[in-house]
Amino acid sequence: MTKKDLFLGLLLGFLIGILAIAVFKNLEADLAEKFAWFSLKFIYPFPIIIPILVVIGLSIANILGKKLKFIWQLAKFVVVGALNTFIDLGILGFLMWITGIEKGGLYGLFKFISFSCAATNSYFWNKFWTFEKGTQLKGKEFAGFYFVTGIGALINVGVAVFLVNVVGPQFHIAPTIWAGGVAPIIGVLCGFIWNFLSYKFFIFKK
Numbered sequence: 001m002t003k004k005d006l007f008l009g010l011l012l013g014f015l016i017g018i019l020a021i022a023v024f025k026n027l028e029a030d031l032a033e034k035f036a037w038f039s040l041k042f043i044y045p046f047p048i049i050i051p052i053l054v055v056i057g058l059s060i061a062n063i064l065g066k067k068l069k070f071i072w073q074l075a076k077f078v079v080v081g082a083l084n085t086f087i088d089l090g091i092l093g094f095l096m097w098i099t100g101i102e103k104g105g106l107y108g109l110f111k112f113i114s115f116s117c118a119a120t121n122s123y124f125w126n127k128f129w130t131f132e133k134g135t136q137l138k139g140k141e142f143a144g145f146y147f148v149t150g151i152g153a154l155i156n157v158g159v160a161v162f163l164v165n166v167v168g169p170q171f172h173i174a175p176t177i178w179a180g181g182v183a184p185i186i187g188v189l190c191g192f193i194w195n196f197l198s199y200k201f202f203i204f205k206k
């Protein structure tokens with residue numbers, strides 16, 4: 001693992017930690033009501049703890065990646081994906097907070113906006129770091145990325161909206177937590193495999 005990978009791993013971990021605080025802060029009241037033990041004091045160390053965990057994970061993946069290269073790429077993709085997830089959740093939570101809207105058609109619009117911001121971030125990190133496809137921006141590549149990501153968006157947003165508007169909160173989970181945390185995360189997971197394979201074998205292929 002190079003010094004560049006180490007620095008970027010620490011940077012990504014720090015950004016994830018900062019955004020995690022913002023996301024959990026937005027959900028603090030509902031989480032505290034649902035889980036008596038919950039406190040933001042458990043979240044505040046994230047900007048320190050997460051960078052360390054990221055570097056440890058990348059170090060292990062780098063060793064394993066010497067035999068299976070895709071493991072090293074997958075590890076970086078997961079870290080970038082974690083940042084994208086918290087960008088997604090952070091923007092979604094902010095839009096829900098300023099409007100008071102937790103479901104319906106506008107929720108779908110909010111989810112699409114937050115996902116689009118996360119996807120733009122994803123393009124740059126995955127091009128320049130995860131798959132190391134040079135330093136020049138290419139219109140065709142960028143367009144292809146957004147086409148593929150658009151399908152991922154349909155999966156991501158569709159699953160989240162379905163869980164919020166059709167299924168509704170389950171297991172006595174508060175509507176705010178369900179719409180602002182659980183449903184989006186499930187949507188992210190459903191689109192994860194599609195995105196990784198598409199980026200690796202079609203968009204950023206060697």
